[in-house]
Amino acid sequence: MDTNATAETDFSTKGIYVTGDEYTRDTNYIETRITRDGEDGYPVEAGRYRLVVSRVCPWAHRSTIVRRLLGLEEVISIGVCGPTHDVRSWTFDLDEGGVDPVLGIERLQEAYFKRTPNYPRGITVPAVVDVPSGAVVTNNFPQITLDFSTEWSEFHREGAPDLYPEALREEMAPVMKRIFTEVNNGVYRCGFAGSQESYDAAYDRLFIALDWLEERLATQRFLMGNTITEADVRLFATLVRFDAVYHGHFKCNRNKLSEMPVLWAYARDLFQTPGFGDTVNFEQIKKHYYVVHEDLNPTQIIPKGPDTSGWTTAHGRESFGGNPFGNGTAPTRPVDA
Numbered sequence: 001m002d003t004n005a006t007a008e009t010d011f012s013t014k015g016i017y018v019t020g021d022e023y024t025r026d027t028n029y030i031e032t033r034i035t036r037d038g039e040d041g042y043p044v045e046a047g048r049y050r051l052v053v054s055r056v057c058p059w060a061h062r063s064t065i066v067r068r069l070l071g072l073e074e075v076i077s078i079g080v081c082g083p084t085h086d087v088r089s090w091t092f093d094l095d096e097g098g099v100d101p102v103l104g105i106e107r108l109q110e111a112y113f114k115r116t117p118n119y120p121r122g123i124t125v126p127a128v129v130d131v132p133s134g135a136v137v138t139n140n141f142p143q144i145t146l147d148f149s150t151e152w153s154e155f156h157r158e159g160a161p162d163l164y165p166e167a168l169r170e171e172m173a174p175v176m177k178r179i180f181t182e183v184n185n186g187v188y189r190c191g192f193a194g195s196q197e198s199y200d201a202a203y204d205r206l207f208i209a210l211d212w213l214e215e216r217l218a219t220q221r222f223l224m225g226n227t228i229t230e231a232d233v234r235l236f237a238t239l240v241r242f243d244a245v246y247h248g249h250f251k252c253n254r255n256k257l258s259e260m261p262v263l264w265a266y267a268r269d270l271f272q273t274p275g276f277g278d279t280v281n282f283e284q285i286k287k288h289y290y291v292v293h294e295d296l297n298p299t300q301i302i303p304k305g306p307d308t309s310g311w312t313t314a315h316g317r318e319s320f321g322g323n324p325f326g327n328g329t330a331p332t333r334p335v336d337a
Contacts, residue, residue: 021194029140046075056288058237071157083284159329182209191250226322268315
């Protein structure tokens with residue numbers, strides 16, 4: 001998870017830093033790519049790489065959704081860190097003995113140090129690790145999922161959706177940019193604001209964007225039309241955490257997601273689509289935010305609510321027609337780890 005908060009406040013293990021009163025995200029990632037031509041020294045190769053995630057992190061969640069939708073489970077293994085971590089690193093405390101069974105490490109930090117000794121930035125998820133060397137290849141989360149769609153196409157399952165259609169990429173770019181700056185990052189801008197003024201500005205920006213999305217989705221089933229794309233994956237990871245965490249913990253409380261009829265129906269449509277809701281763990285999500293962010297929640301008390309049963313109720317979005325998977329089919333492989 002990449003969270004960065006102020007000059008005086010150091011959240012470097014989470015990727016958070018704050019400049020003055022305003023939250024600023026550190027976007028200096030390891031930009032090495034895994035490609036068909038292996039230009040950066042890491043060619044696409046089945047079984048060679050391990051995707052390390054945590055179920056709590058929205059940035060990592062995107063990679064688990066895309067991996068599942070495209071059917072890459074057989075060629076890219078997954079390591080899952082626990083919902084909390086200490087000041088040093090994400091840890092594999094969900095695995096037997098607290099050790100990742102493939103990488104043989106207790107802390108993701110060890111894989112970063114294999115790549116760059118004493119790596120100076122945040123130890124973030126998702127990270128793709130080269131199993132033979134044990135070193136992180138990349139933690140550039142926006143590029144990871146795009147490369148899953150484009151560079152790994154020869155390994156996609158039969159019936160996999162086209163999440164990054166070439167004909168829509170120009171139109172998708174500003175939509176995804178606005179989702180990132182105003183929504184994905186916007187909730188953090190509210191939560192880690194260092195002054196009333198910066199919080200108020202962040203709050204207004206966030207809800208202007210959510211109102212824009214409410215309007216856009218009132219006339220079409222998904223963000224780019226009648227099939228899911230990378231844009232929907234990126235938005236869903238924030239929406240599914242909104243009522244459980246961001247509404248209260250990050251003070252994004254003009255209204256709940258469940259009080260925005262269009263976005264709530266849209267989010268339920270995605271949640272009920274294989275690859276989305278089956279990769280969500282609400283208990284781990286709440287545990288992370290309310291325990292790790294001691295500055296925001298010193299008591300570390302985890303809320304019992306909200307009731308999540310509404311996520312499986314009828315959404316009515318089928319009336320727009322279309323198919324979430326376009327001409328393809330839903331993934332049927334059981335969800336791993």
